[in-house]
Amino acid sequence: MTDHPKEKCIILGSGPAGLTAAIYAARADMNPLVFEGDAPGGQLLQTTDVENFPGFRDGILGPTLMNEMREQAKKFGARTIYKKVTKTDFSDPDNLKCWVDDELFTAESIIVATGAQARWLNLGQGEEKYWGKGYTACATCDGAFFRDREVAIVGGGDSACEEASFLTKFASKVYLIHRRNELRASKPMQKRVFDNDKIEIIWNQNVTELRGENKLESVELTESDTGEKSELKIDGLFVAIGHTPNTSIFEGQLAMKDSGYLKVEGNTKTSIPSVFVAGDVSDDHYRQAITAAGLGCMAALDLEHYMAGKES
Ligand code: NAP
Numbered sequence: 436m437t438d439h440p441k442e443k444c445i446i447l448g449s450g451p452a453g454l455t456a457a458i459y460a461a462r463a464d465m466n467p468l469v470f471e472g473d474a475p476g477g478q479l480l481q482t483t484d485v486e487n488f489p490g491f492r493d494g495i496l497g498p499t500l501m502n503e504m505r506e507q508a509k510k511f512g513a514r515t516i517y518k519k520v521t522k523t524d525f526s527d528p529d530n531l532k533c534w535v536d537d538e539l540f541t542a543e544s545i546i547v548a549t550g551a552q553a554r555w556l557n558l559g560q561g562e563e564k565y566w567g568k569g570y571t572a573c574a575t576c577d578g579a580f581f582r583d584r585e586v587a588i589v590g591g592g593d594s595a596c597e598e599a600s601f602l603t604k605f606a607s608k609v610y611l612i613h614r615r616n617e618l619r620a621s622k623p624m625q626k627r628v629f630d631n632d633k634i635e636i637i638w639n640q641n642v643t644e645l646r647g648e649n650k651l652e653s654v655e656l657t658e659s660d661t662g663e664k665s666e667l668k669i670d671g672l673f674v675a676i677g678h679t680p681n682t683s684i685f686e687g688q689l690a691m692k693d694s695g696y697l698k699v700e701g702n703t704k705t706s707i708p709s710v711f712v713a714g715d716v717s718d719d720h721y722r723q724a725i726t727a728a729g730l731g732c733m734a735a736l737d738l739e740h741y742m743a744g745k746e747s
């Protein structure tokens with residue numbers, strides 16, 4: 436068992452929320468310690484070009500953007516460690532505890548920015564090789580790369596329907612592939628899909644294999660009832676089958692919604708006064724790098740305000 440000296444501020448997560456919080460906290464002399472988790476950089480590591488982050492008119496690669504954010508935070512004194520917190524105990528708000536296996540870290544304040552993960556199809560065929568090469572979970576981020584191409588989206592919820600409609604701005608044709616014969620999405624969202632001539636719904640089908648040499652070229656479909664297989668040629672496959680927030684280590688510590696997302700008061704406050712939250716771990720609506728970064732800034736400012744109140 437290793438115990439470390441008490442920190443002023445610990446930040447959990449190294450996506451745009453965590454690293455923006457680190458930049459602000461470091462510049463405010465909070466000397467933050469950032470736990471980067473097991474995917475330093477967060478969800479942007481799984482994208483290629485990011486074209487909608489202000490300041491980069493020619494776009495920037497997701498991993499490059501995250502590396503720049505990390506180096507910017509470090510320039511101001513943030514310390515980052517490539518470790519994932521495995522357990523927390525927030526029962527004493529002045530002495531917040533985080534463990535990395537049997538190493539104990541304590542802090543006066545914490546920003547939770549552990550993010551969320553898009554659910555992927557998990558086909559067991561090494562589908563990761565198609566990430567950013569036609570296989571993506573973010574229509575807002577990647578839709579514009581498929582101008583005049585044929586694409587498909589998997590899912591039957593509000594996200595799939597909303598993103599299918601969004602994709603018709605670019606793609607010449609959008610297939611919406613759903614595993615059942617009725618959509619889960621709300622009626623108005625369904626209507627948007629049914630009324631759009633560019634969208635064709637493929638009912639009762641599961642995507643069971645991704646195919647293509649260096650990029651995605653087609654998918655194998657399997658009929659839900661009969662198991663009959665077919666092939667659909669497409670340039671892009673978008674997955675919209677839900678997200679999972681990374682909140683398991685906060686169970687019993689922080690208030691959560693039934694969906695597992697952290698409950699937030701105002702913009703960044705959790706159920707514990709010394710614990711703040713930023714980014715996709717509590718935001719199941721916007722889920723953008725720039726909104727996460729904005730929330731990271733807010734969390735750091737709120738934390739600074741909290742610490743100043745404690746000291747005065
Ligand atoms: P969701 O409502 O959970 O829908 C997920 C969809 O993916 C379902 O249709 C589900 O099929 C399908 N699915 C799940 N696992 C699958 C798999 N392994 N293979 C194939 N299909 C799979 O998720 P969401 O659409 O992301 O929405 C999340 C929440 O955000 C919802 O409360 C939604 O209302 C809300 N939201 C609202 C808006 C809006 O109002 N503008 C926009 C987006 C999201 P089944 O139907 O068969 O289970």
